[in-house]
Amino acid sequence: MSERPNTPLLDQVRDPSDLKRLTDAQLRQVADELRAETISAVSETGGHLGAGLGVVELTVALHALWNAPRDRIIWDVSHQTYPHKILTGRRDRIRTIRQKDGLSGFTKRAESPFDAFGAAHSSTSISAALGFAVARDLGGAPEHGIGDAIAVIGDGAMSAGMAFEAMNNAGSLGKRMIVILNDNEMSIAPPVGALSNYLSRLYAGDPFQEFKAAAKGAVSLLPPPFQQGAKRAKEMLKGMTVGGTLFEELGFSYVGPIDGHDFNQLLPVLRTVKARATGPVLIHIVTKKGKGYAPAEKARDGGHATAKFDVVSGEQKKAPSNAPSYTSVFGKELVRLAAEDPRICAVTAAMPDGTGLNLMVERYPSRTFDVGIAEQHGVTFSAGLAAGGLKPFCAMYSTFLQRGYDQVVHDVAIQRLPVRFAIDRAGLVGADGATHAGSFDTAYLSNLPGFVVMAAADEAELMHMVATAAAHDDGPIAFRYPRGEGSGVEMPEKGEVLEIGKGRMIQQGARVAILSFGTRLSEVMTASESLRARGITPTVADVRFAKPLDRALILQLAADHEALITIEEGAVGGFGSHVAQLLSDEGVFDDGLKFRSMVLPDTFIDQASPADMYATAKLNAPDIEAKVLEVLGVAQVSQKKA
């Protein structure tokens, strides 16, 4: 455990009301102590660091000036809320963050009344804030009332269509609400796109803006010191744009850009907006990701997310592993295939490193597209690329692909376009918890006519599936694989093209056949070992495909066994449901087949290690063993704990 920082003033802040009696100079001290406490806590837990460090001053200022929870502060993505959690009565649990039974790494309404709106996927904050503003004006929450609605959104999150949909709506409704655009010129990777360039231009230091601001009579929106002391106002006006921005065209009053780490700018501007805003206002603050912690400031990603680390050296403490990550296996195999086929291209929605497409960016930059946090566009853009004769790999996390679902149905599936979906983070992901669980993709893709849906049982299988997807030109195809390292299996030199809709036998046994879809296969084999001691050897197949099903294999195994069990890392409606439908259609149940489908339970599972989450889901080896015994009617003496 690292030495805890000395935080005499922060120690006196039990909730945000304690900030109200502090002077501006004391707020500065609280911010410094809060930053030290955040660094210390994350060094022990790991987690999202850089974004929180960048909003320390903003967090203190918002809680000092407004009255949360009556005023609703809505943090976009909410990976930057560790300082907010510390200030809102959760300091004693901050070192449990992202762990089993600990604090969530994101805002969560069930966790605290100060978490006005749950998040983790980006670009929802302005819509939610507008909802609160309208609810306030229509008399919602009559017991305590609703004060201000304040959305804090990053420059990366601002690039998403949803943010603009919300501004378009807010600008026309004209309700009082505040959007704080926290511009650190970073997403996880450096931000991309025209909006990012536009924001940079807004604070390019054009002295013309000073005159423009004055000429537009902007003084009414500026803090009183501006209006009184010409010198200070002049200083502050330097580089500040009022009027003529994209945001103003959308119906917002725009104030900024201001230095989000400088209380001398932040506090007066926020006070003035609080006192005077009548309609929607956007305050543009400029900050640094990782601010105040040199290793984070220097890191390529601004210290976005980190393992546990040594505070002094910044060195991260990662467990060594010999197995490659699924992500890197995908990235490397794609690069290999792209060398052979110039029509192969790749699309990521702001996750080049997370999806392994950084390797494609390095090798084939002109064929790799980071579209920003814009999954909907990314999917339809891929559909366009496919319609135009290219072979796009649309690489997204399972959970984020959810945002592009209508595009998957309407633009890809109905047109039978050969978009290859590389679905990373499939299944339960661990510390990011329920919001990031890849639980639904098998269900929501397998029910689409003409889709091919595969899951890799290990990293070698993943290589084959990448090759299979590249070769598949007849409609859309998806392959899913989990977060983290593979099982260390022997790797082929290159992926082989699999026959569509054909599974593989792993082990021939008797009485019960287990059909595994995805990486639960290793748990199935562990269970099988244990069952052997009881004289039961299950037949095991890796089905590879949830769609099209290997009908011949499944029907044969159904005919040869008294029981069939399916298992997958996904919610109901996926592989198991399709097998049940097949067995039902073929009348196999009429012959007395016993059938069990092991899927994720009908509940959102909170963060823990993936193994713990799968234990909660009852999808680990002991659960499989128990299921086999149950279906065969064998008495269980005792079940080992998962």
Ligand SMILES: Cc1ncc(C[n+]2csc(CCOP(=O)(O)OP(=O)(O)O)c2C)c(N)n1
């Ligand atoms: C819909 C969606 N896509 C992708 C992500 C992954 N993601 C989390 S934070 C982040 C970058 C956000 O950048 P920004 O809003 O500028 O916040 P910063 O971290 O710079 O403070 C991304 C891409 C996400 N959370 N939600």
Ligand SMILES: CC(=O)[C@@H](O)[C@H](O)COP(=O)(O)O
């Ligand atoms: C906040 C967010 O959405 C990302 O930072 C996410 O936590 C990344 O997850 P991985 O660590 O699995 O890439």
Ligand SMILES: [Mg+2]
């Ligand atoms: Mg940013």
